[in-house]
Amino acid sequence: MGTRTTEGRGKLHASILDTIGNTPTVRINKIAPDHVDVYVKFEAFNPGGSVKDRLAVNIIEAAEREGRLKPGQTVVEATSGNTGIGLAMVCAAKGYPLVITMADSFSVERRRLMRFLGAKVVLTPRALKGFGMYSKAKELAEKNGWFLASQFETPDNADIHQNTTAREILADFDGERLDYWVTGYGTGGTVSGVGRVLRESRPDTKIILTEPANAAIVGSGYVNTRNEANQPTESHPSFEPHPIQGWTPDFIPFVLQEAMDGAYYDELLPVAGADGISWSRRLAAEEGIFTGISGGSTFAIAMQIAQTAPKGSVLLVMLPDTGERYLSTPLFEGIAEEMTEEEIAISQSTPSAQMETG
Numbered sequence: 001m002g003t004r005t006t007e008g009r010g011k012l013h014a015s016i017l018d019t020i021g022n023t024p025t026v027r028i029n030k031i032a033p034d035h036v037d038v039y040v041k042f043e044a045f046n047p048g049g050s051v052k053d054r055l056a057v058n059i060i061e062a063a064e065r066e067g068r069l070k071p072g073q074t075v076v077e078a079t080s081g082n083t084g085i086g087l088a089m090v091c092a093a094k095g096y097p098l099v100i101t102m103a104d105s106f107s108v109e110r111r112r113l114m115r116f117l118g119a120k121v122v123l124t125p126r127a128l129k130g131f132g133m134y135s136k137a138k139e140l141a142e143k144n145g146w147f148l149a150s151q152f153e154t155p156d157n158a159d160i161h162q163n164t165t166a167r168e169i170l171a172d173f174d175g176e177r178l179d180y181w182v183t184g185y186g187t188g189g190t191v192s193g194v195g196r197v198l199r200e201s202r203p204d205t206k207i208i209l210t211e212p213a214n215a216a217i218v219g220s221g222y223v224n225t226r227n228e229a230n231q232p233t234e235s236h237p238s239f240e241p242h243p244i245q246g247w248t249p250d251f252i253p254f255v256l257q258e259a260m261d262g263a264y265y266d267e268l269l270p271v272a273g274a275d276g277i278s279w280s281r282r283l284a285a286e287e288g289i290f291t292g293i294s295g296g297s298t299f300a301i302a303m304q305i306a307q308t309a310p311k312g313s314v315l316l317v318m319l320p321d322t323g324e325r326y327l328s329t330p331l332f333e334g335i336a337e338e339m340t341e342e343e344i345a346i347s348q349s350t351p352s353a354q355m356e357t358g
């Protein structure tokens with residue numbers, strides 16, 4: 001193998017926002033079964049570290065184009081974190097004040113990241129679930145005349161995945177097999193936007209959707225009520241708190257409803273949070289691919305599909321964000337801060353250990 005060289009991107013980017021998207025598709029070389037080819041689309045490469053940068057920039061720029069967002073107007077949104085971090089980056093770059101509402105159950109690094117990027121973060125009690133933070137954002141927008149980003153309802157969500165994520169997948173698999181595309185959902189923007197395109201351009205690709213086993217709200221068949229603005233009016237009865245942050249709020253988002261009504265997925269499979277965590281750890285430790293709990297969970301389902309997939313099948317798995325967002329969560333449970341016995345033994349194996357121990 002020759003020495004690696006790089007060429008640069010051959011252009012100067014006018015703004016950090018111009019680096020969003022075009023995330024790499026990467027082969028899994030060790031942890032997948034030999035009879036299939038598994039690739040991941042690694043969204044941590046976005047400048048804000050997650051897939052939600054795509055939606056954040058589109059929500060703001062579509063509203064600017066259509067005059068729905070005025071210069072200097074405050075933006076407000078309810079988010080489990082990644083949308084908030086994406087919006088904070090976009091609002092910082094473009095000069096809009098941002099207020100985020102978020103349940104206090106989501107990881108503290110998410111709050112601190114948003115504040116670091118200049119946003120205000122209003123916490124809502126975890127007992128009120130996603131619906132609580134959602135209602136808070138709506139109230140604040142109404143009371144103050146702020147711009148509500150509406151990630152769960154706006155067409156700007158799935159549209160950006162149709163125009164970017166899906167086009168990237170088509171380009172990367174041009175002339176190649178693609179038998180399965182595997183994703184979870186939070187708002188449903190990814191599955192609805194990419195689903196539109198794959199159904200049209202790659203009708204042979206099977207789309208696999210997954211959700212937390214203990215919050216299988218789509219699988220339950222219960223139909224959520226919504227108001228005339230397509231906003232949820234109740235918390236879903238099948239919801240339970242789950243460890244896959246960023247996935248499955250306690251209502252069925254309107255953006256996701258398109259994928260349900262349009263039969264954009266061939267199978268809906270539940271995944272246990274613990275399996276997601278263990279596959280995220282394996283991706284990091286055995287492939288060098290550092291993704292969060294939702295990435296590990298999506299990968300867990302891909303490994304389940306792979307077991308019975310015909311020889312030569314090609315799978316593509318969405319990895320929505322970076323694992324660095326989960327240092328304070330169960331993903332890192334058992335990862336030591338102090339030296340382990342093994343590390344102490346390594347340390348003591350050379351002469352300077354005498355000096356250190358005095």
Ligand code: PMP
Nearest residue numbers: 082185186187188190246294320
């Ligand atoms: N994983 C994580 C970590 C997320 O933050 C999100 C978005 N909330 C998703 C997956 C799902 O993406 P989407 O909203 O497009 O369904």
